Amino acid sequence: xxxxxxxxxxxxxxxxxxxxxxxxxxxxxxxxxxxxxxxxxxxxxxxxxxxxxxxxxxxxxxxxxxxxxxxxxxxxxxxxxxxxxxxxxxxxxxxxxxxxxxxxxxxxxxxxxxxxxxxxxxxxxxxxxxxxxxxxxxxxxxxxxxxxxxxxxxxxxxxxxxxxxxxxxxxxxxxxxxxxxxxxxxxxxxxxxxxxxxxxxxxxxxxxxxxxxxxxxxxxxxxxxxxxxxxxxxxxxxxxxxxxxxxxxxxxxxxxxxxxxxxxxxxxxxxxxxxxxxxxxxxxxxxxxxxxxxxxxxxxxxxxxx
Amino acid sequence: xxxxxxxxxxxxxxxxxxxxxxxxxxxxxxxxxxxxxxxxxxxxxxxxxxxxxxxxxxxxxxxxxxxxxxxxxxxxxxxxxxxxxxxxxxxxxxxxxxxxxxxxxxxxxxxxxxxxxxxxxxxxxxxxxxxxxxxxxxxxxxxxxxxxxxxxxxxxxxxxxxxxxxxxxxxxxxxxxxxxxxxxxxxxxxxxxxxxxxxxxxxxxxxxxxxxxxxxxxxxxxxxxxxxxxxxxxxxxxxxxxxxxxxxxxxxxxxxxxxxxxxxxxxxxxxxxxxxxxxxxxxxxxxxxxxxxxxxxxxxxxxxxxxxxxxxxxxxxxxxxxxxxxxxxxxxxxxxxxxxxxxxxxxxxxxxxxxxxxxxxxxxxxxxxxxxxxxxxxxxxxxxxxxxxxxxxxxxxxxxxxxxxxxxxxxxxxxxxxxxxxxxxxxxxxxxxxxxxxxxxxxxxxxxxxxxxxxxxxxxxxxxxxxxxxxxxxxxxxxxxxxxxxxxxxxxxxxxxxxxxxxxxxxxxxxxxxxxxxxxxxxxxxxx
Numbered sequence: 001x002x003x004x005x006x007x008x009x010x011x012x013x014x015x016x017x018x019x020x021x022x023x024x025x026x027x028x029x030x031x032x033x034x035x036x037x038x039x040x041x042x043x044x045x046x047x048x049x050x051x052x053x054x055x056x057x058x059x060x061x062x063x064x065x066x067x068x069x070x071x072x073x074x075x076x077x078x079x080x081x082x083x084x085x086x087x088x089x090x091x092x093x094x095x096x097x098x099x100x101x102x103x104x105x106x107x108x109x110x111x112x113x114x115x116x117x118x119x120x121x122x123x124x125x126x127x128x129x130x131x132x133x134x135x136x137x138x139x140x141x142x143x144x145x146x147x148x149x150x151x152x153x154x155x156x157x158x159x160x161x162x163x164x165x166x167x168x169x170x171x172x173x174x175x176x177x178x179x180x181x182x183x184x185x186x187x188x189x190x191x192x193x194x195x196x197x198x199x200x201x202x203x204x205x206x207x208x209x210x211x212x213x214x215x216x217x218x219x220x221x222x223x224x225x226x227x228x229x230x231x232x233x234x235x236x237x238x239x240x241x242x243x244x245x246x247x248x249x250x251x252x253x254x255x256x257x258x259x260x261x262x263x264x265x266x267x268x269x270x271x272x273x274x275x276x277x278x279x280x281x282x283x284x285x286x287x288x289x290x291x292x293x294x295x296x297x298x299x300x301x302x303x304x305x306x
Numbered sequence: 307x308x309x310x311x312x313x314x315x316x317x318x319x320x321x322x323x324x325x326x327x328x329x330x331x332x333x334x335x336x337x338x339x340x341x342x343x344x345x346x347x348x349x350x351x352x353x354x355x356x357x358x359x360x361x362x363x364x365x366x367x368x369x370x371x372x373x374x375x376x377x378x379x380x381x382x383x384x385x386x387x388x389x390x391x392x393x394x395x396x397x398x399x400x401x402x403x404x405x406x407x408x409x410x411x412x413x414x415x416x417x418x419x420x421x422x423x424x425x426x427x428x429x430x431x432x433x434x435x436x437x438x439x440x441x442x443x444x445x446x447x448x449x450x451x452x453x454x455x456x457x458x459x460x461x462x463x464x465x466x467x468x469x470x471x472x473x474x475x476x477x478x479x480x481x482x483x484x485x486x487x488x489x490x491x492x493x494x495x496x497x498x499x500x501x502x503x504x505x506x507x508x509x510x511x512x513x514x515x516x517x518x519x520x521x522x523x524x525x526x527x528x529x530x531x532x533x534x535x536x537x538x539x540x541x542x543x544x545x546x547x548x549x550x551x552x553x554x555x556x557x558x559x560x561x562x563x564x565x566x567x568x569x570x571x572x573x574x575x576x577x578x579x580x581x582x583x584x585x586x587x588x589x590x591x592x593x594x595x596x597x598x599x600x601x602x603x604x605x606x607x608x609x610x611x612x613x614x615x616x617x618x619x620x621x622x623x624x625x626x627x628x629x630x631x632x633x634x635x636x637x638x639x640x641x642x643x644x645x646x647x648x649x650x651x652x653x654x655x656x657x658x659x660x661x662x663x664x665x666x667x668x669x670x671x672x673x674x675x676x677x678x679x680x681x682x683x684x685x686x687x688x689x690x691x692x693x694x695x696x697x698x699x700x701x702x703x704x705x706x707x708x709x710x711x712x713x714x715x716x717x718x719x720x721x722x723x724x725x726x727x728x729x730x731x732x733x734x735x736x737x738x739x740x741x742x743x744x745x746x747x748x749x750x751x752x753x754x755x756x757x758x759x760x761x762x763x764x765x766x767x768x769x770x771x772x773x774x775x776x777x778x779x780x781x782x783x784x785x786x787x788x789x790x791x792x793x794x795x796x797x798x799x800x801x802x803x804x805x806x807x808x809x810x811x812x813x814x815x816x817x818x819x820x821x822x823x824x825x826x827x828x829x830x831x832x833x834x
Contacts, residue, residue, distance in 0.1 A: 161417070161426060168407050168418050175405035178369055179419050180390030292409050292449065 007251060008135045013209055015247030016146045017042070017201040021225035022232070022239045023146075023153050024197020029229055030157060031190035032170035034299040036092025037077050038198050039222025040099020045070040045202025047103040050213040051110055053206075059118040063142070063203045070199015071192050073099060078191040082184050085301045096222065104215045115211030118142065142204045149197070154236045166190060170295030173302045183302055198222065224273075231280035233290040242280050249275045318381045320345045320504050321366065321397075321473055326375035328361050335361040337528040338375065343473065348495060348505045350515045350536060352548055353525035354755040359508050362525070363475050366506075367399045368392035380472075393419070398471030400462045400479060408451035412444050416465045436464050440494050454609060456487045463494070474498065475506045480514060481781065484607055485816035492518055510548070510756075512541040524548055545756070554760040556788045558767055570595040571775035572651070572744045573632040577618055577625065587611040589618065592801045594794065596775035598743070601766065602804060603790030604779040605815050611799035612779045613656060616748045619777075620653040621646045633744055644679040652742035654733050656749040656779075658726065662733045665722035669714075670699045672721050673706070673736055680740065702739060710735035711761060727758035734762055738769055745769060746777040751785060763789050783812060797821035 021038055028035050048069030053062025077095050080086045120140050127138040157163040166186055169176045173183045206213055232238035250272040257268050284290050319342040328336040336358045343349045353359045364370040368386035377384055379395055386392045406415050413430040430446035437444050442460040466474055480488040495505055509515055515536045522536040524547045532547045577592040589611050596602045606612055617623045625639035633649045655661040663672045674685055685699055686692045710731040751759035767789050770776045780786050786793055794804035795818035802818045
C-alpha cells in the first residue's frame with residue numbers, strides 16, 4: 001500500500017462519521033426541527049456499539065446497537081420538543097450534556113478493553129488495483145453505507161412524495177397542517193432518522209475508526225456535523241463535499257506537522273475548521289439559493305390549534 | 307343568476323350546518339350557527355373581523371372540530387375530522403392567508419394537496435391544463451416565493467379545482483387583487499357555478515357580494531343575524547346588518563390652509579434600491595413629496611414594493627445619499643430610525659406583532675420602546691442612569707387608550723393579548739400622541755373591524771388637517787378614496803405620479819395598480 005493510498009483511506013475514515021451524522025441532521029432540520037443533541041446521540045451510539053460488540057464479539061451487532069441507542073436517545077428529544085413542545089435549542093444542548101455524562105458512566109468498565117474492529121472489504125483483484133483499489137473496493141462497510149445514504153437522502157428529499165411532504169413541513173408547518181399533513185408524526189420520524197444516523201456515526205468511531213472506548217471520544221464531531229449542515233446550506237451533496245474537505249485538511253495537517261513544517265501546531269489544528277468554513281461560505285454565495293433551501297420553520301415550535 | 311337548470315333551495319341542500327357551536331376557553335366563537343348551501347349557488351358569508359366566519363369555515367373544512375352541532379353533507383350526517391377528509395368529501399378551500407410553501411415550485415405545492423397516488427411528474431401537465439381551461443395561467447416550474455399574490459391565488463384555486471370539489475370555500479379572495487384581477491376571478495367563479503359547483507364566498511366587500519352572490523348569511527359576534535338575497539339589498543343595508551348600527555362616515559373637513567401653498571414636509575427623490583432578500587422587491591427611482599395638511603394614498607397589490615418603500619422612509623434601510631429622503635427640509639437618507647423620529651416623523655408598519663410591537667411586552671413597555679429616544683425627558687429620569695419613569699409612562703399609555711378607544715381586558719396587558727384592531731388603534735395612537743409632523747402608515751386598517759377602522763381613518767384625517775404630512779399605504783381602495791387627497795400606485799417597485807382625488811376613479815387606479823396606466827414607467831406596461 002502506497003503512502004497516497006494510505007492517506008486516501010484515512011481521509012475517508014475521518015470523513016465518514018461526519019457525513020453520516022450530518023446527513024441525519026439534514027433530514028431533521030429539513031423537517032423544521034433543530035436538534036443540537038447530535039454530539040450526545042453520537043457518543044451514546046459509540047458507547048453502546050462498543051459495549052455490545054465487546055460483549056458479543058460481533059461488530060455488526062455492535063453497529064445495530066449503536067443505531068438503536070442513537071434512535072432511542074433522539075426519541076427522548078422528540079418527546080420533549082414535539083409532544084411537550086419544549087425549547088429545541090435548550091433541549092438539544094441538554095441532550096448532548098446528558099449523552100456525554102451517561103456514556104461515560106456506561107463505558108466506565110469498558111475503558112482500556114480491546115475492541116472489535118469491523119473488517120474491511122476484500123475483493124480479490126479489485127482491491128489490489130493500483131492507487132484506487134483500496135479506496136474503492138477495500139474499505140469498511142460503513143464507508144459504503146455512508147455513500148449509499150447520501151444518494152438515498154438526495155433521492156428521498158427531491159424525488160419522492162414523502163420527501164416533498166417533509167420539506168413542506170419544514171418550510172411552513174401551519175400550511176402543512178391545514179393541508180392535513182401529520183406534522184408532528186413526520187417530525188418524529190425525521191428526528192428518529194437523525195438519531196439513528198448519529199448513532200451509526202458514533203458506532204463507526206468506536207468500531208472502525210479507533211476500535212476502543214475512550215470517554216468523550218466523539219471529541220466535538222457532532223458539533224462539526226451540525227455546522228456542516230448549515231454551511232452546506234441544507235443540501236446533501238455539499239455535505240458530502242464538506243465532510244471530505246474537513247477530513248482531507250485534518251489528515252493533511254497531521255502529515256504536515258509530522259514533516260516538521262515551521263507553522264505553530266495550534267494554527268495547523270484549526271486549519272480544517274477554517275478551510276471548511278471558507279470553502280462552504282464561498283460556494284454558498286448565492287444568497288437566494290441558500291434562503292430557498294433554508295427550512296423556514298426551523299426551530300419553531302408547532303402546536304396545532306384544536 | 308344565470309339560467310342554470312339546478313334550482314337553489316328546492317331540493318336538499320349540498321351542505322347543511324345546524325346549531326354549530328365552537329367554544330375557545332370562555333369565548334363562543336360560533337354560537338348555534340345554522341347554514342345551508344344549495345347546489346350551484348354562490349353563498350356569501352358576511353361579517354366583521356371576529357364575527358366567527360373563519361372559525362365556521364374551518365369547522366366545515368375539518369381544520370377545527372365543533373364543540374357541538376351537526377354538519378350534513380348531501381343529506382348525510384358527517385364528522386369532518388381533518389382537512390384531508392374534508393377534501394375527500396368534496397370540500398375545497400382557498401385560504402385568505404395562502405397556505406402555500408414559498409420554497410417549493412407551483413407544481414410541488416399542488417402535488418402536496420392531491421391524492422398520494424398521483425404521480426409527481428404528471429401534476430405539472432394537469433395543472434397547466436386546468437389553468438388554461440379556467441383562464442388561470444400559471445408556470446408549474448416557478449418557485450412560489452417569486453410569484454405575485456394574484457399568481458399565488460391562482461395556484462390555490464387550481465390546487466382546489468384539481469381535487470374536483472363540489473363546494474369551494476373562498477376566504478376573502480379579492481382582498482389581494484387589483485379590481486381587474488378580481489373581475490377575472492368573478493368570471494371563473496361564475497363559470498364554476500354554471501357547472502353546478504357551489505361556492506361559499508367570504509368577504510367584507512359588499513359591492514362584490516351584491517354583484518356575485520345568490521344568497522348571503524350574515525354573522526355578528528358568532529351568531530347568525532340574518533339571511534338575505536344580497537342583490538335586493540344596498541351596500542348600506544348589508545353593512546348595517548353586519549355591524550349592527552350605522553358606520554361612522556369619515557369627515558374630510560378642509561385643511562386650515564391650502565396644501566398647495568405649504569412647503570413639502572417629506573420628500574423622496576430618486577430612491578432606488580436592490581432587493582434585500584430572495585422574496586423582496588427592488589425599488590426604481592421613486593419620487594414623492596407630501597405637504598403639510600395632506601394625505602397621500604399609495605395604492606397597490608401587496609408585494610409590489612410598499613414594504614420596501616416604508617422601510618426606506620422609516621430608516622430601517624439607510625440610503626446611499628442623505629438627500630434621497632428629506633424630512634422637514636433636513637437630509638435624512640443616512641439617519642437611523644430614532645434620528646428620523648426626532649426630526650418629527652412617525653412610522654406605523656404593516657405587521658403589528660413583531661414589527662410594530664413586541665408581542666410579549668406590556669403596552670407601557672412597547673410605548674417606551676418606540677419613544678425612549680424622542681421623549682427621553684418625559685419617560686426617562688435619573689440623568690445618566692436613565693431610569694424608566696413608570697408614572698409618566700402609565701399616564702401616557704392611559705391617555706392613548708382613552709383617545710383611541712382601545713379596549714383591553716387588563717390594566718396593562720401584553721401587546722399580543724389585544725385583538726388586532728385594538729392593538730392597531732394603540733400603535734397609531736402611540737405615534738399620534740407625539741403630534742408628528744410627518745407620518746407614514748402601512749395598511750392602517752388591515753384586518754381591523756369597521757368601527758375601529760373608521761376611528762383610525764378619522765384620526766389620520768384629523769392629524770393631516772392639523773398641519774402634518776401623512777402617507778397611507780393601503781390595499782383597500784375604499785379606504786384610500788375615503789381619506790386621501792392624492793393617490794399614487796405602486797407596481798413592481800415603481801411609484802406612479804400621484805393624481806388628485808377629484809380626478810381619480812376606481813378604474814383608473816386599477817389600471818395604475820396593474821401598471822398599464824401611462825403615468826407609470828412604460829417598461830412595465832401590460833405586465834399584470
